[in-house]
Amino acid sequence: MDRRQMTLMLSDKEMELLDQLSERRGMSKTALVRQALRLYQSVTERIDKGEKVFVEHPATKDKAELMVL
Amino acid sequence: MKEHLGDRDLLNRWTGEYERASIYHGLDESNFRDFEAQWKPVLERRAAEFPNWTEAADGNVQDAHWDWVGNAKAESRYDTFAVECDGMTQGLMLVDLATRFARIQSQRGLDLCYVELISSAPWNRPKFSDRPKYRGTGCALLATAVSLSRELEFKGRVGLHSLPESESWYGPLGFTNCGFDDVKKMQYFEMTEEQANQFLADREA
Numbered sequence: 258m259d260r261r262q263m264t265l266m267l268s269d270k271e272m273e274l275l276d277q278l279s280e281r282r283g284m285s286k287t288a289l290v291r292q293a294l295r296l297y298q299s300v301t302e303r304i305d306k307g308e309k310v311f312v313e314h315p316a317t318k319d320k321a322e323l324m325v326l
Numbered sequence: 327m328k329e330h331l332g333d334r335d336l337l338n339r340w341t342g343e344y345e346r347a348s349i350y351h352g353l354d355e356s357n358f359r360d361f362e363a364q365w366k367p368v369l370e371r372r373a374a375e376f377p378n379w380t381e382a383a384d385g386n387v388q389d390a391h392w393d394w395v396g397n398a399k400a401e402s403r404y405d406t407f408a409v410e411c412d413g414m415t416q417g418l419m420l421v422d423l424a425t426r427f428a429r430i431q432s433q434r435g436l437d438l439c440y441v442e443l444i445s446s447a448p449w450n451r452p453k454f455s456d457r458p459k460y461r462g463t464g465c466a467l468l469a470t471a472v473s474l475s476r477e478l479e480f481k482g483r484v485g486l487h488s489l490p491e492s493e494s495w496y497g498p499l500g501f502t503n504c505g506f507d508d509v510k511k512m513q514y515f516e517m518t519e520e521q522a523n524q525f526l527a528d529r530e531a
Contacts, residue, residue, distance in 0.1 A: 282436060288479035292437055295424035299403040 265290070328352040331470065336411050337461040345460070347411035349470055353418070357408050358395045360415035360447075365394075368448050383491035386453040389445050394418055397443065404442060407470055409463050417463035419444045421471055428483050429504050430516050438483035438516070439475035444468070453491075468499065469529050472522045482522025487512040500525045 267275065279289045300310050300323065310323040329351045335344040350357075373390035376382040382390065398406045403424055409417035419441060426440035446463040448454050472482045487510045488496055497503060500522075501515035517525065 283481065284437070284479040292424070292478070295403075299422075299424040302401075302403055 328354045331407075334409070334462065334466040334469070336409075336416065336463060336466070338459060339461055340457065340459055345411055347409050347416060347460075347463070347466065349466060350408045350410065351405065353394075353398050353406045353408055357410075357415045357418070358398075361394050361418070364414065365447055372448070372454060380490070383489075384453065386451040386491055387448070388489045388491045389443070392443055392445065394420070394443070394445075405474070407467060409466050411460060415447065416450060416460050417444075417446045417467050419467040419471065421474070423474075423478065426485060428485065428516060429514065430502060430518060433483055433518055436483060437478070437480045438485050439471050439478070439480055441468070441471055441484060441486035444486070464495070465499070465529060469526060472517070472526055475522065481519040482517065482526070483519060484517040484522065485514065486516075487514050500528075 275286050275289065279286045282289060284292065303310055311320040312323060313320050331349045331351050334347050334349060336347045337343075338345050369387055369390040372385045373382050373387040376385060376387075379388060382388050397404060397420055404420045404422055407419040407421070408415050420443040422440040422442050423437075426438060428434055428436045428438045444464065444467055447460075450458050450460045450463055452458050468484070471484050475482050475484055484501075486496070486501075487507060489512070493503075493513050496515045501517050502521070504514045504516050506512070507514040
């Protein structure tokens with residue numbers, strides 16, 4: 258795949274979060290940001306089509322709708 | 327945009343010779359034309375010979391209703407792949423890289439390459455044809471999924487739900503059968519990093 262380069266400016270808190278998530282998910286920071294972008298695109302596309310995206314509590318089955326503006 | 331990823335050899339069972347096939351990321355109008363004009367009519371004709379979808383497994387045509395063109399054009403969340411050989415689309419695959427996560431305990435919740443749809447052209451299928459033509463299109467596509475998973479740092483993890491007619495195919499390739507998924511009403515299969523390494527090593531041997 259062709260790649261283009263960009264500089265990403267993050268706060269300390271955002272960088273810490275990126276460090277934690279990339280460690281936890283076993284991916285480099287670059288791969289994690291790419292994956293986050295794909296997920297965000299997918300959620301946005303579904304909501305644009307009128308679909309709803311929920312998170313469900315495993316025990317209570319309570320659902321919370323995920324909103325993307 | 328359609329991108330050439332590389333080449334694979336497919337066995338032409340009619341001649342006994344290997345032929346060079348090209349793997350592409352992205353589909354174009356030629357793939358859609360092949361599907362609409364060459365695949366779809368024969369798939370639908372064959373499927374109509376069976377009284378219901380369950381029995382269509384006997385003709386290897388449980389995927390006859392899949393709308394490749396509609397899915398590929400309408401859903402940007404999917405990545406599409408094609409195998410082409412002898413001037414014809416021999417296999418198609420559609421993957422979701424964003425919204426599915428691993429289920430096997432050792433990798434639970436981690437990202438994977440989820441194969442939403444995968445098909446070989448009808449004339450390549452045992453049970454569909456008495457003399458199936460090319461062998462290796464499905465494996466070429468799965469190898470592409472594993473390679474893509476590695477490239478995205480998913481470490482080769484791949485998941486998929488199998489049509490009943492294909493369930494016996496995935497185990498020998500190294501997938502773990504994770505059991506029946508009550509939501510999708512299909513068996514769910516998944517490949518770990520180790521299984522993916524073995525799968526690719528076996529293909530290269």
